[in-house]
């Protein structure tokens with residue numbers, strides 16, 4: 759049986775289903791791992807309520823643990839404290855940008871200052887509140903005329 763830290767390390771490598779360059783650990787979705795009498799309990803916090811990717815993440819967590827001999831896996835979803843973009847490390851934000859997604863600003867910022875990931879212009883406008891997935895909004899840059907996804911989180 760693996761210990762808590764080993765399990766956490768295993769799970770921390772799971773990529774986000776929607777943004778494969780970033781892991782669920784870097785996103786702040788993976789919160790904690792506890793060993794229980796017959797297996798383990800994993801606590802996750804969705805980036806926002808009803809994010810469709812969460813089911814895929816849960817399935818992946820179970821799959822990896824089952825493959826490592828842990829049959830009893832309980833996934834606990836907690837909304838308290840609520841996920842915030844502040845949980846993203848600067849490295850994670852940089853990875854999002856490299857991937858062509860405008861990284862979320864701190865939770866205190868407003869959506870009127872969304873930066874274009876291509877030319878860094880702040881002269882952008884929202885096209886749709888829902889981009890390629892519900893976790894993202896579609897924006898267009900008025901300078902380079904490119905459309906891009908903004909990862910809005912909550």
Ligand SMILES: [Zn+2]
Nearest residue numbers: 874877899902
């Ligand atoms: Zn631009």
